[in-house]
Amino acid sequence: MPELRVLDRKPADLVRLGKEAQLHLNEGEFAAIQKYFERLGREPTQLELETIAQTWSEHCKHKVFNGVIEYVDERGHKEIIDNLFKRTIRKATERVAGEVGWLVSVFKDNAGIIAFNSSHHACMKVETHNHPSALDPYGGANTGLGGVIRDVLGCGLGAKPVANTDVFCFGLPDLAYKDLPSGVLHPKRIAKGVREGVRDYGNRIGIPTVNGAILFDARYTCNPLVYCGTVGVLPKGMESKQARPGDKIVAIGGRTGRDGIHGATFSSAELDESVSTSVVQIGNAIEEKKFLDVLLKARDLRLYSSLTDCGAGGFSSAVGEMGADCGARVDLEKAPLKYAGMQSWEIWVSESQERMVLAVPPGNVERLVKLFADEDVEASVIGEFTDDRLLSVHHGGQLAGQLDMAFLHRGNPRLEQKASWKPKPFEEPVFSEPKNLGSLLKRLLAAPNIASKETTIRQYDHEVQGGSVLKPLVGADLDGPGDAAIMRPFFDGWAGLAVSNGINPLYGDIDPYWMAASAIDEALRNLVAVGCSLERVALLDNFCWGNPKDEAKLGELVRAAKACHDVAVAFKTPFISGKDSFHNEYTVGGKTVSIPSTLLISALGVMGDVRQRVSMDFKQKGNPLYVVGKTFQELGGSHYYRLQGAVGRSVPRLVVARARKQYAGLAKAAAIGVGKKNRDRVVRAMHDCSEGGLGVALAEMAFAGGLGCEIDLRKLPREGVERNDYALFSESNARHLVEVNKSKRTAFERLLRGTDFACIGRVTGPGRLVVKGLQGETVLDEDGKALKKAWKGTLNW
């Protein structure tokens, strides 16, 4: 690659040349670079340009969220948003931080940290690895997981990873090959590759994969989404770190090669047919497991003062970030390489996997290197932290590049962008109430987004480390869909961690505000469904969007972020970490396809006693069934409307004050009788109503428990719902179905007083799901086994 000369060139030309060199810098950024080097009176070296491009990439700098946005809302009101992140997500956290009192470290480390038990904190991070997974599903998913695990390892002075989560969005699995765009892998191939990538990495490294989701939509065909999350536990007192001048820079783990060059800058670009897979890294779980084990030992011996993972941008980002406040000097010839012949800049920005960088006081270096060597892990001193506030990189005795830390970290101009939002002209579909609701229920259960994900889940180890309490599959035959996972990381107490997620891009087609609100509510009600109270729950946001230069797309982002603020504040569930991924679009034959704006909300809840757990399967014949939460005619973006070929307009909304009260009552009810016999418990089963509404939730509870039920829709707490199909399939938020111990009805009703709840029926013996309609007639009578078969038949590949 020829060196790029920047002085005396038009920034517009530089943008084009920069794109060819995979730098992906914009005009304003090139102008700032020109100015900096004009002052120095020289051209930048290639290594310097690469360093700047990595550091200023969307992946590392979150330029869209941190920039200035001129936003025009649906009523034409204009608003200047100076830093969307600070004004929405971060603001929500700041507003509740004082009140909650259990936040330890938010938004500044590799993962967010909250207080857990008397000895440990808990932390979590969720990453995306979309572009790599589109090109190389197996490798992309592998390294996506490897990367987020290192984020947790690099959190504080090093947290022990105790659980992984994964959420995937793919194109439709039955897409005809003739309809597959050029240069794109078939969704089924991507799905299988990603599944195997997560399986082989997660299982090998010995971290249980406990929670996730898989969604399908035609618009993910060219740009699949792969979200990987990791939960960790960190000993108290290990939450802060600081590299000091004089500390040695020690690289540990794998060697550096040419794999994964330009991964960071590549995240700032849209995909097309020309992209090379050399940007995708190559993963090796065992390499990472090896240093994971030793790293935690070195941590407990306090052998290092700071650490971070080598992710996007490789050494350039890791050393650049750690030395941002002091300075660093690196000698590249000391970095162990996979093979000879690499250029300076390649070594410096390579994203080869399984590497971390430590800051080690000189007196500890020998001991640390030996500790790693004892377990066959390479640890190499590649430089030291300085006090000159410069990032100096040497190679073969020559200076390959030197940049001011201040310029590198604060010299990039802020992005100024325009955004606007107007509701799309969707109409409510008009059709008469179908006669056969049973066959519709079966079609819903078989819809890929609702259908059983057992084939995938069973290939993931969710037991390793021995702390799995509530598993992703539950029930009499251990195949029912659990709402959230619960882990107990330490065996000397009953405290545990619950993890869930919420995601529904279909709502975003109608209104991203309510999509975000619904995603938060879904994640939270999933936690409540397993018996976790919302007293100590943290949220993580993951925005996967199309091109932020598109005003409407950016408008959707603003609207979703505003909802994140409003709902998180109202629930008192602060955000602790997040991630964004833009440019999820693909151009082929002059046509650009973008993903639907997709927000994943992950929730991490602390449980004082994991024995409070509740699973979703029906337990006992004769127990009453309650619905808590009101059903509205909210089918916009629902799966039911989708079956009817419509999107609709009536997207589910949310009144947080009402939901909070319900959730508090349910959590209290779930806590009664803990540690005693099951017959002493008040709540015997609980499940939230989400995709497919009440109908799908009932069916899942019934067949997971191998039992039936009889319900009467006339008793359903509802407003404006006058049709049986709407009552059964509306996707209103904030609703739970609860099987209550028949001898504990009074206790349950007392705890739910003041909320919208009603007993709508009872659990029956093995067999049928029977629904009496709003006129008192039987509108649905289906065999539980047949429903289960429909649910299990779609994704059994």
Place this chain on the structure above:
Amino acid sequence: MEGDAELVKIMAEFKAMVLKTAGTNCDFETAEALRLAGFSPETMHVNELIRGGKNLRDYRFLVLPGGFSHGDYIASGKILANKLKYRLGEDVPRFIEEGNLVLGICNGFQTLVKAGLLPGFDGNYKRQDVTLTFNDSGHFQDEWIELKNVNKGRCVFSKGLRKTIHCPINHGEGKFIPGSRKVLARLHEQDQVVFKYAGRNPNGSLDDIAGICDETGRVLGLMPHCEKNLFSVNDPRSTRLDLPVEGEGTAIFRKAFEFVKKRK
């Protein structure tokens, strides 16, 4: 102080080694299981034994936990098996001959089998007579199964043990295949078959075999993870049934402890 010294001495009698290498990943819960049963466990990297930093003779119980030792590249457990066989030489066979206990769970079982430590016919701890290979499904499986204790008294881990143990399997290469019909017949004849899968056979193992022991009954290998059911809160049936606080899997470790205690 005298009490402490006494305690240290007692602890030393019940020292158990959890042997790990690159890719071992069930060492944490295995050590917890040993502790619950009364042992004082130490987790050790195989390099430490190879270098001579630690001596197996200071321990009464050697446990090879689950995981993906060296990535299971080549074949599951193979590389670690070769380290035991060629780098530690007579250490493990001598450890067995001296009357100590050895347990291999999942990857540990695969390792014992590939090193020739199981089934150990005629006291030969170097010859591989059986193997564990890819599940019939062709991929990793995580599911809870019922483990049936079928041993008639040879295996010290299962003597007087409950009839069934509910615990998960987490493996991709758990299909038990003996080298010949003769080997299979001999395993049955010599009462070396310890555990079978009750109900559905999850991986295609011959005769539903899930675990075997050596001729002394003091070396046991099994695929299912008994150390994943130490507390009934981990047992998925516990949301439906009233179970005692202790999980069913702990019993195997308790049997080991009883044996070591009696022997002392």
